[in-house]
Amino acid sequence: MTFETRLTDDLLVRYQKSGHWGSETFYSVLAARASSHPDRVAIVDRGRRVTYGELKTRVDRVAAGFKALGIGSGDVVTIQLPNWAEFAYVFVALERLGAVANQIGPDFRSREVDYILRFSESRAFVCPASFKNFDYVKMIGELRGRRPAGKRRHADGVHLGHDRQPEGRDSQPQHHALDLPDPEH
Numbered sequence: 736m737t738f739e740t741r742l743t744d745d746l747l748v749r750y751q752k753s754g755h756w757g758s759e760t761f762y763s764v765l766a767a768r769a770s771s772h773p774d775r776v777a778i779v780d781r782g783r784r785v786t787y788g789e790l791k792t793r794v795d796r797v798a799a800g801f802k803a804l805g806i807g808s809g810d811v812v813t814i815q816l817p818n819w820a821e822f823a824y825v826f827v828a829l830e831r832l833g834a835v836a837n838q839i840g841p842d843f844r845s846r847e848v849d850y851i852l853r854f855s856e857s858r859a860f861v862c863p864a865s866f867k868n869f870d871y872v873k874m875i876g877e878l879r880g881r882r883p884a885g886k887r888r889h890a891d892g893v894h895l896g897h898d899r900q901p902e903g904r905d906s907q908p909q910h911h912a913l914d915l916p917d918p919e920h
Contacts, residue, residue, distance in 0.1 A: 760830055760831075761826070761827045761830050762794065762827055762830055762831040765777075765787065765790060765791055765794065765827060766791060768787040769787040769788050769790065769791035772787055773786060773787055773788030773791075774786050774787075774788065775787055777789075777790045778790060778820045778823060780819055780820040783820065785820050790823065790824070790827075793824045794823075794824050794827045794828045794831065795828075795831075797824045797825055797828035798828035798829075798831045798832055800828075801828060801829065801832055801834065801859070802832060804859060805858070806829075806832060806834050806858055806859055807832055807833065807834065808832065808833030808834065809833065809834070809835065810832075810834045810835065810858040810859075811834070811835045811837050811855045811856055811857045811858060812825075812829055812834055812835070812836060812837065812857060812858060812859045812860070812861060813837045813838075813839060813848075813851060813852055813855060813857040813859070813860050813861070814826065814829075814836055814837065814838045814839070814861045814862075815838075815839050815840070815841055815843065815848065815860065815861065815862045815863075815871065816838075816841065816861060816862065816863060817841045817863065817866050819863075821863075822838075825861050826838070834858075837851070837855050837857060839851055841863075841866055841867075844869075844874065845874050845877065845878055848860075848874065848875070848878065849878050849881075852878070860875055862875065
């Protein structure tokens with residue numbers, strides 16, 4: 736997919752020369768922090784602490800999983816996750832691959848999600864199995880079933896290793912397309 740932008744080469748150079756834009760990426764910053772301070776806490780998610788070293792390991796695993804699915808530079812991946820640590824794993828992994836992270840709110844349902852997936856030409860969809868008693872895997876399965884096989888542009892829906900209950904407790908891990916380490920370890 737080609738993206739139209741108002742940014743010109745002259746504007747890019749101007750922002751870079753002024754120091755407003757640099758060459759650092761989220762992943763390069765993470766890699767540096769993981770190297771210099773692997774045991775420092777990077778993310779706290781409902782009492783669960785993830786260190787820089789753990790974060791980098793998880794981001795690398797998610798990136799490898801996306802790469803194995805054929806996701807690469809310029810591919811759009813729609814992310815429908817709540818404000819969980821898993822969002823960081825996915826977002827930074829996509830940046831590492833040069834893919835485009837298309838974040839949508841967890842309250843969107845099939846009508847909005849279907850439109851967004853088609854409009855953005857998403858190659859993959861990342862969601863929780865469930866959140867606030869809503870079954871995202873069922874929703875994406877139903878959306879996939881409505882479209883003729885030749886019209887399916889996005890890869891299989893992906894959700895990350897651990898389902899959560901509305902009160903934030905993890906349920907039993909299940910096997911999913913991207914197998915992340917247990918966040919408690």
